[in-house]
Every structure is written in C-alpha cells, then in structure tokens.
Amino acid sequence: MDTSTQKKWNFSAVFYDLLAWGAEQRWGPRKREFFSSMHGKVLFVAVGTGQDIPFFPPGRDIIGIDISPRMLAKARERAARYPGLLELRVMDIHALEFPDHSFDQVVTSCTLCSVPDPVAALIALRRVLKPGGELYMFEHTGSRVFPFNRMLDVMTPIWKPIGPEMNRDTVANVEKAGFKMQQVSNVYLDVVKTIIASAPEG
C-alpha cells in the first residue's frame, strides 16, 4: 500500500465534498448518462467519498475501491442508499487484490489524474478485466490548446500536494497500457473527457 498517497487522500477527505460539490452538480447529468452503460461485474476505481454513487444505474453489481479509508467512511453512507449490489473496499490501484479477468467492466471517475503511476495503474486494470472487457473513464486531462495547456502546467505543482495532477495525457496513457481505444469525447474544452477503451481479446 502506498502510504504517502493514502495520507494525502485521507487529509483531502476532510474538505473534499465541499470543494467537489459544484463539479458533481455540473457533471452529474453527463455522468449519469455515461455510467448508464455499466453492465456485468463492474469495478469502480477511486470511489472517494461516493459522490458518484447517486449517478450509478440501479440494480448493478459493483465493487468500489479507494486507497483512503477516510474517503470510504464517507462513501459508505451513500453506498447504503444504492439500490443494487455495491461493495466498498480499501485498495491501492497499483496492487489490485483480484484474480486476472475478474471484471466485465472497469469504470473510473477523475482517477488517473491522481494515481502516482498512471500507466502502471492502467496495466493493473487491464489485468483484472476480462478479454474484450471495457474501460469507461470520466477524466480530466492536460490540454493541447494554448493557453490552457500552459495554465494546467502551472497549476499542477500548486494543486498536487492536496489533489490531482492537471496536465496528464491520459488518452496516451490508456494506449500505452495496451488498451484498444474505442471513443474519446470532450465534455469541457479538451480537458474533461469521456474515454472508452477495451482490453485486448484473448
């Protein structure tokens, strides 16, 4: 377990809901639509304080993981109201405790901006996906558009101690990890995106 990352997110858990309220309200309808594709056995990575749980479609079979026990303590209240199977577990994305090919689908939401080694994390996710299984990501990334690309570069070292990195090329990282890209859509500028990819067959 990466204890420095765990400490960072345990600290952020104190004020996370306050800072993320606006974003969750703004992205909520888009997330609800995106998550409606959840099917089969689903791994939801970095469930945090559970702000995404109200947007999950009902009746699904989901395991939610997060590195921070304090985040998950808050998420449990929301998970209790979910009308389906939702199990929450403390787990490091870099050391997933699931056998190979355990899930039909992996879903992330503002996750790959926050993990220490995004490509290694994506390779770990590929391992637990069934061949041909889907990776659904709602992520914020770096930008290719000036001046937003430079601003995100400047803001990254300021936010990193308590939050995410803002200038990662997550689309490229997904491809580096061996996924087959299916669809990339912009939600806001070219910074907030939905990414759909699949694990290689066989």
Next chain:
Amino acid sequence: MDRRVYFLAGDVLSNAVTGAATAWLAAAIVDSSWFMPAGMLAGMLAGMGLGLLMMPVFVGLFGAMEVMLPVMLTAMLSGMLSGMASAMQVPTIPLLLLAGGSIGILVLLLTYAIDAVLHSKAS
C-alpha cells in the same frame, strides 16, 4: 433555479468578480513610477495569486475545470492589463473595476467559443 441558469450565473459572477478584484489589486501594487513591463509582470503575478486564493470558493459552488480555467485566465489578463495601465497613469477605481469585470466576461465568452469548437471536433 434551473441548473443551466445557475451555472451560467456562476460563470459570469466568478469571472466578473475575479477580473474586478485582480484589476484593483494590481493597481494597488503598481503606480506610475513603475517601468511598464515590470508593472505588467507584477500585475499578472498578483492576479494569479489572488485568482488562486479566490478559486476554491467558486470551484466549490460552480464546478471544477469550467471555473478554474477561465477564472485563472481572467486573473492573469486583468492583473496584467491593470498593471500596465497603472504604470502609465493612475486609473480611477470605478474604471478599474469595470475594466476588470469586462475582461472576465470576455474571457468567459472566449472559453465558451473554444469549448464549442472543441466539441464539434470530438472524435
């Protein structure tokens, strides 16, 4: 309030207030004794600093990237232009606030336009 109206009002408020506040701060730091490029740089840095301080409030209420990026750009531009103006002459406070707020609205419109273009290009 309708969700879209709430966020539109939030975008306008956060950019107009940030623009006005950073213009005022830059003018409070820079005066006509400054070399103009130094005034612009000082104004931009002061704007960035104030923008970062104000950002958590607006982000918490109105959204993450949709607020952070235009607000940060507004803070930099408003601070820089106010620093430049203050190095050349002493603008009045109402004029500074109006100019700063207007810069905020223009930046917001620019980001809306870029967002619309990028949506049409999405793969």
